[in-house]
Amino acid sequence: MTASIVDIVEEVVAADVAAYGVGWPEKVPPPETVIPGDGRHVEIPGGARRVDPAGRRAAVTRRAPLVPVAALLVVALLVVGGILVYATHSAAPAPPPAASAGSSAPTATASPSADPCAQAPSVAPISATFVQQTFSTTYVTTVSGVGTCGVTLQWGGPNCGTWSPQAAQPASGSSTRATMVWQHPHPPCDPTTDHSNVTVTLRIAYRAGSLLCSYQGAATGVGPACVKQ
Amino acid sequence: MGWPTRTGRAGSPADLDRAFAALLGTPCDQGARVGIEHEYRVLSRGGVVDFREVIPGLDLGVPHLDPRDAFGFRRPSGTWLTCDEAEAEAAMPAVRLGRGFGDALASSAAAARADLEAILGPDLRIEGFSTHINVSAASDRRHDAAHLFARTFAPALMLLMDRASSPGLLVRSRPGRIELGGEFVEGDTLVVAALLAAGGARACLARVEGRREARDLPPELAVEPAPEWRRYGWYVDRRAFGPDLYRDGRRALLTSRRGERLTAQSQLSAAWRSARRELPGDLDRGDLERVDASVSGERRLPLEGGTPALVSAAAAASTGATYGSAIRPRSRGAFDLGAVLATWELSVFVVADRARSRLAFACVPDACLDRFLALVDGGRLDALIARYLAAAPVGRVLDDRAHAQRPGLWDELGARRSLLQPEIRPLGARP
Structure with missing residues (x-):
């Protein structure tokens, strides 16, 4: 029995979909994280997992299987001598985890430690929302796991207009929502579209060190993961 | 069949790929x-x-x-x-x-x-x-x-x-x-x-x-x-x-x-x-x-x-007819052909010989699609593609955007996504 061209087309397409997925991953920003210098595993929403001993800022991307799917299909065709083999499906690696439309950027997580107050809190990347009507940007993040360890939050960065809070803020409890609002009308601020020359920062000081979250500019978006200082 | 198949000789997959590209012509500016x-x-x-x-x-x-x-x-x-x-x-x-x-x-x-x-x-x-x-x-x-x-x-x-x-x-x-x-x-x-x-x-x-x-x-x-x-x-x-x-x-x-x-x-x-x-x-x-x-x-x-x-x-009968025609399976004397990738920028066709012992892939940028289909339907690619299928595959894999910039014949198909221009990351965050 000889496979029809339609069968072959469907097999090639199905094998590609099984190996590489289908859809619009570009619609959702890919999960991205900063790996602390200790090379530990970082969990990514959706199940991807990666180790980066160099501690560099690394975009976690969909990894392509090494063997082209169509090559597997050709081998199968040659071996069976014209009978289409469905082994391609089983030989193909599992599809990569799909990025959830509702997923947010991952959080940097703490290493285990005997002293809970020496442990870095978990901090989500800064999320910024620009409101055109008021020419202001609101920066928000969530700091988790600080308990009663005397953690403080200090915003900084804006170079014009007004922003608040400017004083260090205490954080406590299981989860603290940290918010800063920067009003940057033109004038007094430069008439740039997004103030991309400004780095907004949030320093989270805890007993054994500090974490630094940053966000470039005043346009709406999500910043990189926070890093240990 | 006596087609020479060694790389570097006339009739090698690389030569036939070049001949295929020459027949289809360099993708040209399609205008606004x-x-x-x-x-x-x-x-x-x-x-x-x-x-x-x-x-x-x-x-x-x-x-x-x-x-x-x-x-x-x-x-x-x-x-x-x-x-x-x-x-x-x-x-x-x-x-x-x-x-x-x-x-x-x-x-x-x-x-x-x-x-x-x-x-x-x-x-x-x-x-x-x-x-x-x-x-x-x-x-x-x-x-x-x-x-x-x-x-x-x-x-x-x-x-x-x-x-x-x-x-x-x-x-x-x-x-x-x-x-x-x-x-x-x-x-x-x-x-x-x-x-x-x-x-x-x-x-x-x-x-x-x-x-x-x-x-x-x-x-x-x-x-x-x-x-x-x-x-x-x-x-x-x-x-x-x-x-x-x-x-x-x-x-x-x-x-x-x-x-x-x-x-x-x-x-x-x-x-x-x-x-x-x-x-x-x-x-x-x-x-x-x-x-x-x-x-x-x-x-x-x-x-x-x-x-x-x-x-x-x-x-609207003739508007866009090429794109509709491109997905229709075609049967030629020595091979059959069908689209496995159909986007506005690029089409890729799988080509299978009669015995189903050899597959190849034709990569066709949008600007060449009209001409490709005309050549296929007119039989002007029959001999060339038959020769490609008769040649032993040498592991040429279509898996890069650079490959997709010109017409070509390939032995294998990698990730189709890798051939397409990626979207740019959005500027704003999901509300």
Whole structure:
């Protein structure tokens, strides 16, 4: 029995979909994280997992299987001598985890430690929302796991207009929502579209060190993961 | 068969690949083109229906011919039918800006609507939801041009497209194009909006590339478009310019970046003067006169209660036929051939010999698709492809965007995604 061209087309397409997925991953920003210098595993929403001993800022991307799917299909065709083999499906690696439309950027997580107050809190990347009507940007993040360890939050960065809070803020409890609002009308601020020359920062000081979250500019978006200082 | 198969000899896969590319010719500039996407809300007697739940059961052929689209199918007309969230979306093949543009654009949209209505049958109906006008823009500067469009031409396009109840305009930089998303428009209203959009986008490209002066564009307005979260680009709200543009219409008072006050009508007139200079000279006079009438006020805008003159779907018979033809399986003497990737930028065909002992893949950029299909159907590629299939494969894998820039024959196909231009990360965060 000889496979029809339609069968072959469907097999090639199905094998590609099984190996590489289908859809619009570009619609959702890919999960991205900063790996602390200790090379530990970082969990990514959706199940991807990666180790980066160099501690560099690394975009976690969909990894392509090494063997082209169509090559597997050709081998199968040659071996069976014209009978289409469905082994391609089983030989193909599992599809990569799909990025959830509702997923947010991952959080940097703490290493285990005997002293809970020496442990870095978990901090989500800064999320910024620009409101055109008021020419202001609101920066928000969530700091988790600080308990009663005397953690403080200090915003900084804006170079014009007004922003608040400017004083260090205490954080406590299981989860603290940290918010800063920067009003940057033109004038007094430069008439740039997004103030991309400004780095907004949030320093989270805890007993054994500090974490630094940053966000470039005043346009709406999500910043990189926070890093240990 | 006595075909030499060793690499480096005439008849090697590499040689045959080069011969194939030479026959198809170097992809050439296809000129300025405009493609329309229409989104429709699908309704049953019980209310709105999520088209994502409907389309898989419609038996529309081979799914996933574009690996970036989980729902899409190529229709025989060439239209790509898919979902945008819960809505049905019909993306029509791009139409060259030139003679017959207006008729081709409006009739292909009408044909796509009729096709969707026929597919859905009597129990479901559709109503227009939005229109996205895509203007070809290969330039690396299209991001800057799109941002400039949002600050200059946006209010003019919003007046020509939108209604009193519309929210605003999307201005996006997409791979190879600038996309402008507004209210659902059809018929001659679609043509009017498309001409202003095309000329405006081309004027902005010319400006950011240094081919036009600032005075050649309408005044730049004091507006900061909001970054968009779905795609790379911006959202221009109806109130982004200060007053409510859709409430005040042509009389709305806008402010330029230099602090001057000007009416939306004067911005519309300046925008059309600028856009018209960028349109090719062989456009039909009637198409241009429709825009003239809308701009001058002789013809009412949609938000003034104007209604479009609709066109017949029948006139669209040949528009986009190549894309519909490309997905039809073909049988030649020594081999069969079928599309395994069908996008606007690129098609890839699997070629199988009669014994099914050898596969190969033909990579065909969009600019060569017409010629490729003509050569296949005319039998002029029969010998060459048969020789390729007779040669032992040497592991040539089609798996890189650089490979996809020219026509070629390959032994294996890697990830189809790797052949396509990726989207740019959106500027804004999901609300």
